[in-house]
Amino acid sequence: MHELEDRGAKLKALSDSWADTTTPTGKLILTVLGGLAEFERFLIAERTAEGREWTRQEGRRLGRPPKLSPHQLTLVLQWRKEGQDNTQIARALGV
Numbered sequence: 001m002h003e004l005e006d007r008g009a010k011l012k013a014l015s016d017s018w019a020d021t022t023t024p025t026g027k028l029i030l031t032v033l034g035g036l037a038e039f040e041r042f043l044i045a046e047r048t049a050e051g052r053e054w055t056r057q058e059g060r061r062l063g064r065p066p067k068l069s070p071h072q073l074t075l076v077l078q079w080r081k082e083g084q085d086n087t088q089i090a091r092a093l094g095v
Contacts, residue, residue, distance in 0.1 A: 001030060067095045 001011065005021065011030075013019035020026035055062055068076065072093055079089050 001034070068093065 001021065004011070011019060011021040018026060018029050021030060052062060076089055
């Protein structure tokens with residue numbers, strides 16, 4: 001919004017009379033809503049980080065589960081040493 005206003009543009013919503021940057025009241029409302037949105041983004045990021053940390057402390061793994069078993073990983077390393085390329089290995093293991 002500020003970048004548009006710096007260029008001389010104004011916002012006036014046709015269906016919402018409160019969203020009007022041509023009036024001081026409209027500017028105030030949009031500024032307050034923008035501040036609340038920024039605050040909410042901060043809270044979400046904070047909660048997400050806390051959840052990740054809690055999960056790590058519990059000893060649980062984050063992210064997608066592994067596609068390959070430990071045995072399959074050993075096979076991959078063996079096949080790579082034998083000269084097979086990644087495409088061949090992926091097709092053989094179905095990944």
